[in-house]
Amino acid sequence: MSDQLLLHVERVKSDGPVPSPRSEDATKQGLILPVLSYLGWDIFNVDEVYPEYALDSKRVDYSLRHGGENKVFVEAKHTEEDLEKHQEQLLQYAFKEGVEIAVLTNGISWWFFLPMVTKTAWADRRFYSVHIPIQAASDVCANLSMFLSRDSVVSGEAVRSAQQVHNSQAKEKKMRDAIPKAWNDVLNDHGGLLYELLAEETEKICGHKPTDDLVAEFLNNNRHPIPGGNDQVQGTRSIVRSEPSRSPRRGVERATGEGDRGSTKSEVVRDVEKRLKAKLHDVQVSRGRGKYFASEDGTKFVIFLTSKYYESNQGFWFGLRENQIAFLSDNSTSYLALVCGDGKSVFLMKWVEVKPLTKKMNITQKEDTKYYHIKIFARDGRYILGLPELSNGLDITQYFG
Numbered sequence: 001m002s003d004q005l006l007l008h009v010e011r012v013k014s015d016g017p018v019p020s021p022r023s024e025d026a027t028k029q030g031l032i033l034p035v036l037s038y039l040g041w042d043i044f045n046v047d048e049v050y051p052e053y054a055l056d057s058k059r060v061d062y063s064l065r066h067g068g069e070n071k072v073f074v075e076a077k078h079t080e081e082d083l084e085k086h087q088e089q090l091l092q093y094a095f096k097e098g099v100e101i102a103v104l105t106n107g108i109s110w111w112f113f114l115p116m117v118t119k120t121a122w123a124d125r126r127f128y129s130v131h132i133p134i135q136a137a138s139d140v141c142a143n144l145s146m147f148l149s150r151d152s153v154v155s156g157e158a159v160r161s162a163q164q165v166h167n168s169q170a171k172e173k174k175m176r177d178a179i180p181k182a183w184n185d186v187l188n189d190h191g192g193l194l195y196e197l198l199a200e201e202t203e204k205i206c207g208h209k210p211t212d213d214l215v216a217e218f219l220n221n222n223r224h225p226i227p228g229g230n231d232q233v234q235g236t237r238s239i240v241r242s243e244p245s246r247s248p249r250r251g252v253e254r255a256t257g258e259g260d261r262g263s264t265k266s267e268v269v270r271d272v273e274k275r276l277k278a279k280l281h282d283v284q285v286s287r288g289r290g291k292y293f294a295s296e297d298g299t300k301f302v303i304f305l306t307s308k309y310y311e312s313n314q315g316f317w318f319g320l321r322e323n324q325i326a327f328l329s330d331n332s333t334s335y336l337a338l339v340c341g342d343g344k345s346v347f348l349m350k351w352v353e354v355k356p357l358t359k360k361m362n363i364t365q366k367e368d369t370k371y372y373h374i375k376i377f378a379r380d381g382r383y384i385l386g387l388p389e390l391s392n393g394l395d396i397t398q399y400f401g
Helices: 003-014 024-038 083-097 137-148 150-155 157-188 193-206 212-222 248-256 267-276 322-330 351-360
Strands: 049-055 058-066 069-076 101-105 109-113 126-131 280-282 291-295 301-307 315-321 334-340 345-350 363-366 369-379 382-387 390-395
Touching: 003 024, 003 137, 024 058, 024 069, 024 137, 049 083, 058 083, 058 150, 069 083, 069 150, 083 101, 083 109, 101 137, 101 157, 109 137, 126 137, 126 157, 126 390, 137 150, 137 157, 150 157, 157 193, 193 212, 267 280, 267 301, 267 334, 267 345, 301 315, 301 322, 315 322, 315 334, 322 334, 322 351, 322 369, 334 351, 334 369, 345 351, 351 382
Parallel strands: 069 101, 301 334
Antiparallel strands: 049 058, 058 069, 101 109, 109 126, 280 291, 291 301, 315 369, 334 345, 363 369, 369 382, 382 390
């Protein structure tokens, strides 16, 4: 890993989650070309980094070349540009030219694609995303190097790694899509394996084996078919699982101490106080669900949200409402505390770092309000925030306490 690349990434991270706006030219010069240089590309050699590469009447910002061949297309946008609007055009260019890796970036976020993958939508050809302000600097550098360094690209290792990641994601998606269908098929298989298993367990308990019709009656009265949609958290197992709260509101009460007669503060609140080095008191507001706290000196504000563990998603789900966003945004130093299960796992995040991510979250509109979906799961010992735009989510382990 290049020390210069690491310093560059840390410098970008120091600008915070919402870096200062830059024009496209300034983005190229200050954020993109330095990364290409630190990854081993000779940015002063047009035979290697070809600017404004012509494709009929169109142009790609950079073509990374070796041996007279286009290896990677890089399309640059200014820091405030919505990258999603430009991915299809870039991929069409790359597909037409037979370029195996394409990168769409605003210098802050780097989206990696495999344009030559067939029989799939353009958006599904994205196999990895790097978001510098949120992800650990070492992880950013490692992944940029894996997929974009000159050595990896020239050797073909970049394409092989990319294909491996994409194939793994495609395989997992197929399984995720198939599991709900399989479950519904099992429920509908009258007299099948599930029926037999339930009948045998019933016989062990009471000494009588129920008929298939009796089992079917029970299953029909208690069945909950699972939709096979895509609104599933990306990831696998959870390592932060704990006993679920009975309901969102009850979970808030348990986490913060409300409703515990004779108890002033819960362990969760005291833990957050230690992390913030401030004493917190309950703020009485009529803004809906969620517990609102402020420091005694009025300089820090916290909203606590809780979630039980969801077996179906193998993780935790929080609903962040508009009125809660307003409370957090009204105060300059605000924090969002995400309490998992019975409070043994708490993520404490600065609101200025969470707010930009709300643009990437799924939203549910209900009558006079809407709420943003916050999903947390675990993967390989790391805690991940699931976001639709980022196929691998965002690593939020640093916020865990």
